[in-house]
Amino acid sequence: MTKKKVVRALIVDDESLSRQVIREYLGSHPEIEILGECANGFDAVKEITEQNPDLVFLDIQMPKLNGFEVLALVDKNMSVIFITAFDHYALKAFDVHAIDYLLKPFSQQRFDEALERALRDISAKKHRDFHVAAAAAQPADRIQERVLVREGSQVHVLPAETIDYVEAQDDYIRIQAGGKSFLKQQRLSELEEALDHKKFVRIHRSYILNIDRMAKIELYxxxxxxxxxKDGTKLNVSRSGYEKLRGLL
Amino acid sequence: MHPILAHREKFGLYLVAWLILGFLITTLAVLSDRFDWLFALSFSVPVTLLYAFVGLSAYYLCRAFPLDRGKLFQLILVFTFVSIVSSAIWILFCKWWYWLLNQIVQAHAQTEISDALITILFGVGVVLYILSVSVHYLMIEFEKVSRAERREYELRLLAQDAELKSLRAQIDPHFLFNSLNSISSLTAADPVGARKMTLLLADFLRKSLNLASKNKITLGEEIELGSNFLDIEKTRFAERLQVTYDCDSACSSLFVPPLILQPLIENAIKHGIANLVQGGAIVIQTKRLGSRVRISVENPVDKEAPIKAGTRLGLENVRKRLTTSYADEARMDIIATDTRFKVEIFLPAEEI
Structure with missing residues (x-):
């Protein structure tokens, strides 16, 4: 009987009272199907990857991963409405193509407006590349102290100091950390930009090195x-890479 | 007002100094003109005291001619002239007084003071006047310095006061918005809870406004405010937030700076509980240690969460406040491990 397309929505907020309000406001919108609720960033990445929602209500301040980090880790085409009590995130929210931005507490009216926009957006099926936009919006304000890598619906958090070196491989980078390696879809130059320049050096077109891991340099x-x-791995150093290393040591 | 005349003690000392000079002049008169002691005394003491008052006039001269390196020559000229004139007038008086005394007692055969004594007295008069000028200059300079010092001290007090005010914890707007959001959520599902939350919030706001305006509050009041705050946050975080109090009853009436604990508790939530999926327990402890008191706030942290710049700033503010209030008497220690974060404050135990 219902021919109308159902919009599948996910609610992501670490406070149950906040999720409750959204659920309540959605009560008057039968065209929205609530897929579920997530209370932290890890769950959000998992749910988004597995369930492929059309619309996500996304809190920014959350345990584990914040809203921006969640977006940087998923490459899905969906509409996002940010929800937060901190309005200094507003500009950044639009940088990552959010449909709207709700400041807690918000009214049903304001919520409906945002939802209206989201529904229009979903029916227009505009393509959005959150993944890249959010990744680009991330490091702007400070040195990245951890690197996030997604494997399927699982997220690895790699504190920067555990990284030994990073190698470029086609469209991917391979991050070597604590004896394991992780593949991530990112450009090496992007990561180089985000990491602490006092610790990480681009020693070669294909390598970024954590200088704490270096044992020696040899003329080859x-x-x-x-x-x-220190673990015996050998990496090539370009001439300009060597200059950079010398500058730091 | 003349600085010597204005103070009874200073004036007394000044007169005593001149009386001693008077006795010296007495001795001089006895030795040079063979006065008998009584006559010599009744001659020299009144004239010396009179000159004491003449000497006071130097103050006004010093004020009129402030010390100035560029005008040194002019100053020397003026004071030499004035001291010669003063001394000359004084000598005239001495002569008249001697004549008068002679009329009264008729004990002395000599009708005139010897020229030798006159010359000496004149010299003494000039030197004394110049001495008086120097003393007055010293006094004026000394007063200037002490006034500047006092001003500086007052300014420092003012600055300290302003610093304390600016460092004082203010109510976090995020906390307010989050609480309002909780109330908004509760109104539909749990009206009783919404009312309870509203009352808690009103209570907290009233208390923190009251306490912030005071200079010192009791540790008991501070803990109560903290627990009020945590009750509100419990509504927001539900089972994710637990609080354990371990408070020494001997501490609750001790004085502490207002809202010194509040930033620590707020940090424990913001950088501890809020980052943890499962939440955890905040532990608040107070302990009396002889003449000192130890207050600590401990919370679990997510070892993978990056340290945010805001934490350090809040803690630095608390440390600054402790230094401004207690100098070296207070201390703040941070004990941070991978999974726990603890701040300990040691304060002198101030009783009512």
């Missing part, structure tokens, strides 16, 4: 050097 051929890490 004329004008060509290699770095030997």
């Amino acid at each position: 051929a004329k004008d060509s050097r290699i770095v030997i890490l």
Whole structure:
């Protein structure tokens, strides 16, 4: 009987009272199906990846991953309405293509407006690349102290100091940390930009090195050097990379 | 007003100094003109005291001619002239007084003071006047310095006061908005809860406004305010927030700066509980240690959460406030591990 397309929505907020309000406001919108609720960033990444919602109500301040980090980790085409009590995030929210931005506490009226926009957006099926926009919006304000990697619906949090080195591989980067390696879809230059420049050096077109891991530098051929890490790994060093290393040591 | 005349003690000392000079002059007169002691005394003491008053006039001269390196020559000229004139007038008086005394007692054969004594007295008069000028200059300078010092001290007190005010914890707007959001959510589902929350919030606001305006409050009041705050946050975080109090009853009446604990408790929520999926327990402890008191706030942290700049700033403010209020008497320690964060404050135990 219902031919009308159902919009599948996910509610992500760490406070149950906040989720409750959204549920209550959605009560008068039967066209929205609530897929579920998530109380933290990890769950949100998992649910979004597995359930593929059309619309996400996303809190910004959450345990584990904040709203922006969640978006940076998922590459889904969906509409996002940000919800927060902190209005200094507003500009950033629109940077990552949010449909709207609700400041707690909000009225049913204001909520309906945002929802209206989201529904229009969903029916227009505009393509949005959150993944890239959110990743780009992330490091702008400070040095990134951890790197997030998603494997399926699981998220790994790699504190920057655990990273040994990063290697470029086609469209991916391979992050070597604590004896494991992680693949991530990101450009090496992007990560280089985000990491602490006093600790991480781009020693080669294909490598970023954590200088704490370096054991020695050896001359390998004329004008060509290699770095030997404490675990014995050997990495090529370009001439400009060597200059940068010398500048830091 | 003349600084010597204005103070009874200073004036007394000044007169005593001149009386001693008077006795010296007496001795001089006895030795040089063979006065008998009684006559010599009744001659020299009144004239010396009179000159004491003449000497006071130096103050006004010093005020009229402030010390100035550029005008040194002019100053020397003026004071030499004035001291010669003063001394000359004084000598005239001495002569008249001697004549008068002679009329009264007729004990002395000599009708005139010897020229030798006159010369000495004149010299003494000039030197004394110049001495008086120097003393007055010293006094004026000394007063200037002490006034500047007092002003500086007052300014420092003012600055300290302003600093304390600016460092004082203010109500976090995020906390307010979050609480309002909780109330908004509760109104439909749980009206009784919504009312309870509203009352808690009103209570907290009233208390923190009252306490913030005071200079010192009791530790008991401070803990109560904190627990009021935590009750509100419990509504928001539900089972994610537990609080354990371990408060020494011997501490509750001790004085502490108002809202010194509040930033620590707010940090424990913001950088501890709020980052944890399962939440955890905040532990608030107070303990009397002889003449000191130890207050601590401890909370679990997520080891993967990056340390935010805001934490350090809040703690730095608390540390500054402690230094401004207690100097070296207070201390703040931070004990941070991967999973726990604890701040300990040691204060002198101030009784009512």
